[in-house]
Amino acid sequence: MHKLLSPEVFLKDIELQFTHEEYELCLNTKILSLNDLDFDAIYVATGKDGNNFGLFLEEERRFATTKQGVFIGGSIIGADTMQAISHGLDVSSAIEGYLKTGKMNHWDEPQKGTKLSPDAIKAKQSVPVFPANGTNYTKEEAIAEANRCEQCACNACVKHSPLMSYFKKFPKRITEEVEVTITPSSLDGEATLATRLISTCNQCGLCKEVCPKDIDTGEFLLKSHHAMKEKGKMPWAFHEFFLRDMAFSNTEAALTKIPTGFEKSEYVFFPGCQLGASDPQLVIKSYRFLKEYFPDTALMLNCCGTAADWAGEGLFTKQ
Template sequence: MEDIRHTIRTRCLEKEQPFCSSACPFHLDVREFVSRIGRGSFNSAWRLYSNAVGFPAAVALLCPAPCEAVCPRKETDGSIALNLLERSILARASSLLPPNYNMPSKKGRFAVVGAGLSGLGCALRLANRKYGVTIFEREGSWGGALRNHPERDAIFADFERQFMHEKYDLRLNSPVDSLEELLGDFDGVYVATGKGGNLFGLPSTPPNSLPAATSLPGVFLGGEAAGAAPMEALAQGLQAANLLEGWFKTGNMKSAPLIPPTKMKLDPSALLPAPAVFPAAGKVYSKEEAKAEAERCVQCRCDACIRHCGFLSYFEKFPKRIDEEVEVTITPGTLDGNGTVATRLISTCNECGLCKEVCPVDIDVGEYLRGSHRIMREKGAMPWVWHEFWLRDMAFSNSDRAALVLLPPGGKKSDFLFFPGCQLGASDPCYVLESYRALLK
């Protein structure tokens, strides 16, 4: 019982990220994103996207879409065109202006060294939270390596749009010579000096462990300066704001936690044919085209047990939810000790073993529920209504009152025994009678 419970809690893949979200540097909730587009909620989808990436228009132009490379539809009828959906919602949303919240300024002043994607991402998040932010840039404009990008104007316009309601100090042509001097004036520093930039003697760390706390208290490092690609650099800048805030509030120097790759296992039966949608006119989808493309998404989730098991499908509950409800039922925490949340559920499974057969990690919900049923029986907590009728029916069916021994007409003994079994008579008594008459002939 405990082994199965541990397996459910530690190995069940229901809550694993879908492949696209796992591959996304920002870990965008793609399932919710495409779901909103599928409902025609373009403004809501834009807000979700903007909150995740910081600079939505810039990211839609720059992102190489690693999500599309891992989409399960790639090998069948084409990946979900997520980058095209991103650009389409930017074109179809009623407004691209960021919200303007009337919040008081907070204590805490932070310095960001470098005004490229990573530095600006960190500065934006801190400014959104109403901290004092000063950005130091050695060149004459922000943007870092994007100053020479073909889409520079659109990207820079997005920078200005996202910062339009925020207070920040951008100091151009202001190289930084010493981090120690900055720490004398600021509560924390984020170093994002770009590819080949000055690391101020800080050791470069592997990109997958960024943004990272450094040996200098209050100083964090991230972005292309430490080897990250542009989109990863921006994502690290957004994360760095959390680390700086944590340092300011608690004094703890922590690097960003590593998010392991998804362990998702998709049931192949989910991939029903759905041809890709292409824009009929222009470079982005119309609203109807965007909805149609979003609806191709199968909402990747490890749900083989729900798909194949009638019991789990009827209750619409995954193993982890079942475990939670069973735990409350067999170990009630209520004052009167009367937990009945999952009593019916525990008594309904017929323990056929199908859930284990289709589960990629061999979770046997039936065995778990059988053990739970036994615990409740031992405690005297299982209501008699769930079992008494069937026990009485079995006792009756095994008694002399349910037995019939019939000799041939006029006979005193038989050479053969006709035993039709219970199922034949239960199906239709006529089958038994007619078979018996045929044998008599």
């Protein structure tokens, strides 16, 4: 399990990657001194107990040596096989940054561990499997260690949000489609890819509640709805009924009443639409309870205006 493949197996892949570049690949060539080389950047990865050419790592600058343009990493600095492979990827980024900026170690320390909350993914505790010989895994040991993987994913929002599970889209995909909808890039400028998706969100807040990073996709969709309305791109059929219902609730069906025997009230009970729509008795009994302790409590029955906010009608909401 610990033996690496022969370097020759990667030659075809290297050739493919550099199809449009002029390069010289030197294999099985012993380097005695870096001073004899003409280079822009070098990565020294000569393996455990290999030649370090007298180089030393700069303090607090991973992979950067005291020699300009020369980086070092892998087993020669104490990394195991998997870490050495990871070093190759990290150093490639550092070298790219160096070639662009001239600064050694233009590279950020990657975050280790998971960004996911263990509670969110309900991870099971398991005992790590270590090589019995202290160095290399046997096939069975490697399989046992690999089987500890929880196969977790950053998908709490998709699992719990009815909107995301219905459309089968993650926040990043939703963001991309909404941006295209708000700022069309099509030739006719009339792309409305996510119009229905934007209007489907009912602002329940569940996506943010279950997200370990508190990403509020609902708030993003609400602001997008307002942007679409301002551009006149939001179909009236998606919200016309709710706006008419709100207008009715704030005019013909509206009621503001001070209890009999009082000229003014210190408190007012405003149940909004949802409480009464769920069960009128909830409003009636709640108001009776309040009057037992605060007899002068007034009653206000109308809509809070959230329907206008959801429809992207900013001015209507304020009114």
